[in-house]
Amino acid sequence: MLDFTQPRRIFLTLLLIVGVVLALPSLLPSKFVASLPDFVPKQTINLGLDLAGGSHILLEADPVQVREQQLEKMEENVRASLRDADGVDYGEISRTGGRLSFTVADQSQVDAAREAVQGLTTGAGLTGQRDWTIRVVDGTRFQMTPSEAGIARNLDDAMATATDVIRRRIDELGTREPTIIRQGEDRIVVQVPGLDNPQALKELLGQTAKLDFKMVDYENPPEDTQAGRARIGSQVFPMDDGTGNIAVRRLGGISGDSLTGAQQSYDQDNRPVVTIQFDTPGGKRFAKLTQDNVQKQFAIILDDKVLSAPVIQEPILGGSSQISGNFTVDTANNLAIALRSGALPIDLKIVEERTVGPDLGADSIRSGGIAAAVATFAVLAFMALTYGRFGLYANAALIINLLLILGIMSLFGATLTLPGIAGFVLTVGSAVDANVLINERIREEQRRGRRVIQSIEVGYKEASRAIFDANLTNVIAAVLLFLFGSGPIRGFAVVLVIGIITSVFTAVTITRMWVAGWVRRNRPTELHI
């Protein structure tokens, strides 16, 4: 039990040194660390948002809306494809019950129509399934239903695009090291450290930024427009400022997809507006639209609300335009960012937000650090007073243990959260417990009349069993905490798991090595413990 071969001693000591070296960058001032040569490890521990300050935002898409859009898009494609197909007469395409259906004039056209729409479907999933299933019922009626794999892939594509758009938008804000991760099927986690204005971030993330220019439809009866009813080929949208509705023509407009740029600027009356630039085809279409409709109104529609409906005074040929609305400088700026980074393919809603201001975070670090230091110091004093030399061994092991946890966390880039600091404190408790168990057992064996070396050997051996059982059950609790916990709680579990492993190592193996060394050198005949 007390035999440690030379290589084993060297190996263990090296392990300790590596651990401590890994921990140092996190403890030393960052300027000093940066001045060190390159071969020195420089990873420091990440501070969680609750300590560093910042925002954690969970966004969720509505799968029903995604499915609705999938049908809408397919409807357009089917219409275009059937129009181009030779000799197919088809009726109205309906979008009810989660599927598309339409009828062709007679059975001789079924094959041609099938061929036309078949080309619109693609493979999805691993089983060779198509993303849409096509059935013909009653001889001439087509039914197109998105398959499960098709729905899943569509949602997946939309979420992937949305994640990219969110990333571009946050990059525009110029914050450092944002984290943007997809979570599950329909969620995106955004974490942005140290932010001055979390409100602006939230507004930017919550904005879909789907921009459309559509011509105002004067022929829809005004009372229908106000009641939200539109005639065929038209749509009704509410005004953004709540002053009623406007009817617009469905087709013949221009969408925001063809933008190349957007900036906040001012109009001639010095009100904030957003100036946008179209790409070449978009600019041409915009020029044609304005040429054909001089002295008519067109509506600028953002996220299904009409920002404004100016009258076209003269053709706009330069490929750029101004969007006016009820903007402040901030909201205009936000809209410009949102337009530049593209529209979100789906609406995202904020379902969870955790924001910690930098002052609160700094406060937590300070008071958490003081508490941890006082607690550790008190425990060290207590141990030294109770167990003398063996207490000092335990204390040295404890300090190394704390450094090891820090080192391992830096190595894996783990995040230290506020509950994580509490985890450190608890690790102090359980590491001390291991040494208490050992030392009490040594005392006991001595009382029973065993000699020094034997007491130490039996003490370590008998105590190790309970230490092992106790720590393993704690690992079980900590792993479950990690699996089911969220956010900062996981930080707590991480510290706990690492701490349990390192504390068994330092409190049992390392102190044993030191005790063995002492016994070998001094051959004590009497044990003061």
Place this chain on the structure above:
Amino acid sequence: MKLLKLVPDNTNIDFMKWRKPAVGLSVLLMILSIVLVATRGLNFGVDFVGGQMIRVTFVDSQEAPVSELRDSVGALGYGSPTIQRFGQPNEVSIRMRLPKEAEGETGAAAAMTKSIVSSIQAEYPKARVDGVDSVSGKVSDELFQKGTIALLAAMVAIAIYIWVRFEWQFGVGALAALFHDVTLTFGFFALTQLEFDLNIIAALLTIIGYSLNDTIVVYDRIRENLKKYRKMEIGQLLNLSVNETLSRTVMTSLTMVIVLVAMLLLGPDTIFGFTAAMTLGIVVGTYSSIYWGAPILVWLKVGPDSFVPLDAKPGAPGKDREGYTS
């Protein structure tokens, strides 16, 4: 130098003499806790019921205008807020649950947060928002579910582990001890109405771990003594085991209490509930491993036979049930 000894050598306290009143007290406290939780309920934080909590510092004033805030935030139509002082007198936390009808709505919590924050900022331009927790009904349901699963799974997994390592009686005893500690902690939160949030789940799991640590140390000694003193009467054996491990129990509990009191007095206010729960849990956990976990072994008829290879006993499964080798 004379070393510190908190528990003198050869201490022999007759713990088991007080076994029956102690168990009675435990049962009483557990019933009381359950009644408290049932009647007063737990003061769930936004993590578990949905809603929002913001922390605001009124930078330019000595004291936060609590009653004015209550009126102005209450007038927004979400119900009446819970406003608590937090750290300095000019720091408050304002908590508001989601109204019942908005629990299923995805964006409701975010909209509520926005309206409350902007109303405060309009009225008090010098107010600084230090923290926002805003949780929608769906997410809070998930967090609640996950928290419950974590607690139950931890208890069951640990009981199974003890059953495998020791004997089934010990597994039952450990589970009973855990149940005892968790119930009393719930009772404490129902009594004090401290906010019950995600951090408290972490505290509960840590209490489970600690209490178990204690129970295992005592059980390990009972197991050892059962093999060593095969003729000893069980009450006497439990007493011996508890006494032999007493100095360790006192040392460890004391260091934990030192650590936790330091956290409680000096640590950040945001984890006050967490450390309070932990401190209570340490006391209750230590008590339960002596007076709750051990006596249960008597009723479950643990005896020296429990550790004899059972193929010596007729009709028992022929398996070495010693449980461990050392």
